Amino acid sequence: MSDLLWQKSGTRTDERIMRFLAGDDVMLDREFFLHDIEASKAHVGGLANIGIVSVAEADAITRELDMLADDFRHERFVLDARYEDGHSAIEARLTERLGDTGRKVHTGRSRNDQILVATRLWLKAKLGELLTTCRAVAEACLDRAGRESLPLPGYTHLQRAVVSSTALWFAGFAEAFIDDTRRARDTLAWIDANPLGTAAGYGVNLPLDRGYTTRALGFARLQVNPIYAQLSRGKFEIGALDALGTALLDLRRLAWDLSLFTTAEFGFVTLPSEYTTGSSIMPNKRNPDVVELMRASYASVAAARTEIEHLLSLPSGYQRDLQFSKGSLFHGFTHGLAALELLPDLLARFEWNAPAMRAAIEPAMYATDVAIEQAAAGVPFREAYRQAAETAASAGQGRTPESSLAARVSPGAAADLRLDELRARLKAL
Known part of the structure; x- marks a missing residue:
């Protein structure tokens, strides 16, 4: 594993503990890696806006980040167990290519907001x-x-x-x-x-230019x-x-x-x-x-x-x-x-x-139609319901599935699907 970002002199690490701490984190970071690179570019641009890095340094870091993204897409760079996580890999690559300029990339940020934004x-x-x-x-x-x-x-x-x-x-x-x-x-x-x-x-x-990074990364708000x-x-x-x-x-x-x-x-x-x-x-x-x-x-x-x-x-x-x-x-x-x-x-x-x-459509399936028709003609619904239940076996007499569907005129039902209304809702989204 590459040098740890948080390693300090006088401390030691245990490989078993490091394996537990890392888990499959670096492998999962492959999914978020390109987003981490994009956020790093925005961060560096913001640092340049407040004078923490020069424009030339920001340009150099941005070029290296673009090259890293391209290498990752084409599998010339592999994010693997050499690194503790994707954040470490980005900083290690920049330091390797740019020396002290690359080491400036982490100024004003933590791995906490790195993973949050990615x-x-x-x-x-x-x-x-x-x-x-x-x-x-x-x-x-x-x-x-x-x-x-x-x-x-x-x-x-x-x-x-x-x-x-x-x-x-x-x-x-x-x-x-x-x-x-x-x-x-x-x-x-x-x-x-x-x-x-x-x-x-x-x-x-630091007076970080968070408005700039919000715009650069396409966020709606801070x-x-x-x-x-x-x-x-x-x-x-x-x-x-x-x-x-x-x-x-x-x-x-x-x-x-x-x-x-x-x-x-x-x-x-x-x-x-x-x-x-x-x-x-x-x-x-x-x-x-x-x-x-x-x-x-x-x-x-x-x-x-x-x-x-x-x-x-x-x-x-x-x-x-x-x-x-x-x-x-x-x-x-x-x-x-x-x-x-x-x-x-x-x-x-x-x-x-x-x-x-x-x-599969049997005569009794028309019984509800019969009850509602009787109710519409003035029979109290509960009485119409009772009569329809008693004659359910013959409810389909003189009826077809098509006639039943054509009579279903309540809004949204089979005879009034209101598809145009649904299309308009979808179009508005």
Whole structure:
């Protein structure tokens, strides 16, 4: 391992303890490394603005940081166990190339605000991906809702209930993912605050140009108080995971529907072949494994959120416990986004089995229509309900799924889906 940033003369280190302290931190820092470099460039520019480094020194450091980023992207520089973490690697590289000029890069900052700002930039990027993906899911649902409307049994308590439609099903998930898009946007706006320049949580005795770094890094606002910058670590990560988790919960319910609809017992849906796999022992099987793993993906996000929440049983100020939040955050977002990103294509391509869906619509499923029609004609609803229950077996006489759907005129129902209203909401986000 390279020289430790915090090593002082007269102290010694133990390799076992160092391995425990480092853990997989340096490997996880690969995910945040380019953001750390960008923040370092902004920091150096701010130092130049207040005369701590010269313009020439700032230019030299910036050139080296750009070269380091390029070397990292092309695997000419590998962030590995030679370094305690990504922050150490940046300073070691600058010192190696620029000597004393490189050693100036850490003036006025701490590894605490380094990881805060790198993580914040990473979270902004991931929430942007979440927003884009939720939008794509909503658009795929709206597209199919507008193109086709086939009769589909509607279920409550997993029992056949009323006549529904594929368009109503798609429109329901469209609105869910429109709300998820809004949640991602609002969370992104909430965390869009620059913590760089708060150092270890108490500021420094320099007039740091924090306004410059806020603009240079594309933050919407400054995170003003240094203590709050530390208090927000974990809090903002949980908020971002909550936004991701909301979308994953909708995915879980959608995947549950598809899991049921693809069974032989339902037979309503056929998945594209690449979304299924075979059995290792049963030659007759094609399994909806992708859908099942989509259904399971919320667990990873929930686990990440729970781990970070439990880490936050802390007083104010930085505590080393927070190092463990990086792995949870990375794994939760990586797994959750991977599941969501497969969804728009799946929604666009799976096929409905119209004859099977129609065959599953039985006469009793029109009983609610009968009761409401009687109530509209003046019969007290509870009496109409009783009469419809007594004649439920013959409720379908003279009725078709199409006539039932056409009569469902309440706003948002099958005869009045209001897709244009939903499209307008999505467009406004």
